[in-house]
Amino acid sequence: MNNQITAVSEISPPQPGRLSLTLPSVLGSIARPVEDFFEWFGGLGIFAWQVLKAAITPPYEWRELIRQLDEVGSKSFPLVALAGAAIGAVLSMEARSSMTRFGAKALLPSAIVYAVFLEMGPIITGLVVSGRVGAGIGAELASMKVTEQIDAIEASAINPYRLLAATRIMACILMLPLLTIVADGCGLLTGWFAQNLVEPLSFHRFIESGFHGATFNAFLPPTFKTAVYGLIIGLIACYQGMRTRGGAEGVGRAATNSVVLASLFVILADVVLVKFILIVFP
Amino acid sequence: MAAAYEIAARRQDAQQEGSAPSVAVRNVKKAFESHMVLNGVSLSVNRGETLAVLGRSGTGKSVLLRLIIGLETPDSGSVCIQGQDIAGLALDRMGEIRKKMGFLFQHAALYDSLTVAENVAFPLEHHRRDMSKSERGDWVRQLLDEVGMEGDLGKMPSDLSGGMQKRVGLARALALKPEILLLDEPTAGLDPISSGEIDDLILKLQRERQMASIVVTHDLHSARTIANRLALLDQGNVVIEGNFEDLQESDIAFVREFLK
Numbered sequence: 116m117n118n119q120i121t122a123v124s125e126i127s128p129p130q131p132g133r134l135s136l137t138l139p140s141v142l143g144s145i146a147r148p149v150e151d152f153f154e155w156f157g158g159l160g161i162f163a164w165q166v167l168k169a170a171i172t173p174p175y176e177w178r179e180l181i182r183q184l185d186e187v188g189s190k191s192f193p194l195v196a197l198a199g200a201a202i203g204a205v206l207s208m209e210a211r212s213s214m215t216r217f218g219a220k221a222l223l224p225s226a227i228v229y230a231v232f233l234e235m236g237p238i239i240t241g242l243v244v245s246g247r248v249g250a251g252i253g254a255e256l257a258s259m260k261v262t263e264q265i266d267a268i269e270a271s272a273i274n275p276y277r278l279l280a281a282t283r284i285m286a287c288i289l290m291l292p293l294l295t296i297v298a299d300g301c302g303l304l305t306g307w308f309a310q311n312l313v314e315p316l317s318f319h320r321f322i323e324s325g326f327h328g329a330t331f332n333a334f335l336p337p338t339f340k341t342a343v344y345g346l347i348i349g350l351i352a353c354y355q356g357m358r359t360r361g362g363a364e365g366v367g368r369a370a371t372n373s374v375v376l377a378s379l380f381v382i383l384a385d386v387v388l389v390k391f392i393l394i395v396f397p
Numbered sequence: 398m399a400a401a402y403e404i405a406a407r408r409q410d411a412q413q414e415g416s417a418p419s420v421a422v423r424n425v426k427k428a429f430e431s432h433m434v435l436n437g438v439s440l441s442v443n444r445g446e447t448l449a450v451l452g453r454s455g456t457g458k459s460v461l462l463r464l465i466i467g468l469e470t471p472d473s474g475s476v477c478i479q480g481q482d483i484a485g486l487a488l489d490r491m492g493e494i495r496k497k498m499g500f501l502f503q504h505a506a507l508y509d510s511l512t513v514a515e516n517v518a519f520p521l522e523h524h525r526r527d528m529s530k531s532e533r534g535d536w537v538r539q540l541l542d543e544v545g546m547e548g549d550l551g552k553m554p555s556d557l558s559g560g561m562q563k564r565v566g567l568a569r570a571l572a573l574k575p576e577i578l579l580l581d582e583p584t585a586g587l588d589p590i591s592s593g594e595i596d597d598l599i600l601k602l603q604r605e606r607q608m609a610s611i612v613v614t615h616d617l618h619s620a621r622t623i624a625n626r627l628a629l630l631d632q633g634n635v636v637i638e639g640n641f642e643d644l645q646e647s648d649i650a651f652v653r654e655f656l657k
Contacts, residue, residue, distance in 0.1 A: 165488075172489070174523075263506035270466050270502075271520040271569075272495035274488050278523075 162276075162354045166284060169277035176282050183286035187248050191294055198243045199298030200305040202235045203227065207309035221324070224316075227306035228325035233337045236299035238385055241344035243298075244291060245377035249352040252283050253373025256356025257366040265357060280357065284349030291345035295338050336392040343384055348377045417480030418443050419577050419609030420465055425474035426633075427460055434460050436633030437474070444576070445607040447599075449620035451655070452630035458613040459503060461630075462579045465611065466500050467491045478577065496524055499570030499608075503581040505562035507554035513565050514550040517541060520572045540568040544598060560591040567595075571602070578602070578610040584619045596622045617656070629655060 210226050256279060259265050268275045307321040352373040359369040418441040427435040434457035442448045450458050463469040464476055467483050475482050478494050486494070507516050517537045521528060528536070541547045544564040554562060563583060570578065583599065584592035596619050603610065603623070614620050620627055621641045628638040631651050637644060644652055 262509070263502050263504065264508055266468050267502060267506040269468060270495060270500040272492040273523050274492060
């Protein structure tokens with residue numbers, strides 16, 4: 116007990132002036148993340164400019180672009196198709212009970228078509244690709260960076276922005292809309308299938324009813340907005356990878372940050388793009 | 398002493414030809430955050446000459462090579478390659494200068510997703526599109542033959558030892574027939590036999606191709622074997638520059654301690 120009293124008495128009371136001493140450190144702890152935030156965006160802007168300059172000037176890296184189209188497109192195909200299919204089936208099952216309750220069962224095919232084509236297909240494709248491709252690009256480039264392979268490319272008089280970044284970003288931009296069409300198609304198919312299991316309906320009737328009154332133009336902007344997702348995913352993953360420092364830990368951090376930041380910016384871009392599409396294509 | 402005359406004669410030849418040094422580093426300073434790595438380093442290397450840069454670990458030897466090839470930019474001072482100041486050059490313009498240079502990285506930095514042959518062919522595929530595939534293949538085989546790796550064309554870098562990786566890195570550095578060769582610790586971590594083989598290879602290349610070379614090394618024996626001139630770095634400055642005998646005769650305490 117005596118020891119405890121002694122220990123308590125040893126704790127010094129707050130000193131006058133201590134607040135003024137800690138204020139700079141508090142301000143410092145706030146300033147640092149703000150500084151990092153602006154530094155990150157500044158770096159991203161410079162990086163994007165370097166990539167743009169490299170992308171529009173010859174020589175063009177066609178072979179690497181084709182390799183990346185395969186890497187981003189073909190290899191993401193099964194995952195995107197599966198995700199799209201799952202979304203279509205779930206939408207059909209969930210929407211059915213709600214729409215039956217409101218007496219709008221006849222509108223179920225339209226609800227599935229619109230939900231899949233306008234929002235679910237594009238956003239699911241964006242998120243799935245930012246997970247698979249974003250992590251892949253981030254980790255691959257980070258690993259090349261820490262083992263000096265990117266320096267070796269530069270030392271061999273090859274522009275790494277052109278060879279590594281521009282090709283990957285371009286592949287993401289070109290492939291995202293195509294993958295979105297795949298996700299949409301699979302979602303539509305499983306949406307019909309789930310509906311057909313409960314209440315038989317021919318695929319022809321489902322499509323006819325689903326697209327009734329819709330114009331082709333209504334579905335183009337939501338599909339092609341995913342090119343912007345592709346730009347975001349490619350740009351952020353390449354930037355995170357090529358600015359990596361610090362060995363294996365840095366590689367892991369680059370891969371994680373690529374996925375987290377790309378997903379976050381895809382979601383934020385979705386909000387902006389939906390509003391933009393509603394204004395431009397009313 | 399003969400080596401010193403040879404160096405002087407070569408310098409005189411270069412001056413008479415009116416040509417600028419292959420590499421000229423003038424009063425270069427470079428700091429990383431608050432740590433001053435190079436504090437006013439000046440060096441020059443002429444065609445056919447090999448300069449060995451020696452010094453303790455962390456004295457900025459590798460940074461010096463990275464500055465010369467433009468992977469780092471100096472805080473002040475200038476780096477001139479064949480008379481052209483490389484400061485502020487755009488990446489593509491710098492690329493044109495880099496085509497004249499070969500760089501062997503300390504850990505070889507081979508592309509881990511490519512085979513040995515593909516690694517060596519990599520610069521050729523980008524810069525020698527005029528060569529046919531078979532011509533490129535022949536040149537790659539010849540380069541790998543020169544470095545004693547002709548039997549490992551299809552191997553991946555992960556299947557190679559450190560010494561073998563360095564040989565492949567050297568073959569890649571020579572692919573574009575560079576006029577300037579920069580070697581970062583070519584014999585570090587190698588057994589004495591492999592080190593000797595790499596030294597012999599560098600000497601052979603020097604004799605045959607008359608490149609200007611800068612070799613960063615800790616290995617005094619290797620430096621003495623391959624270089625005409627040595628520069629000793631300490632605390633970001635060149636403490637002494639000359640041939641091996643000049644270093645041996647020096648009264649500077651650091652030089653004497655280093656040579657011990």
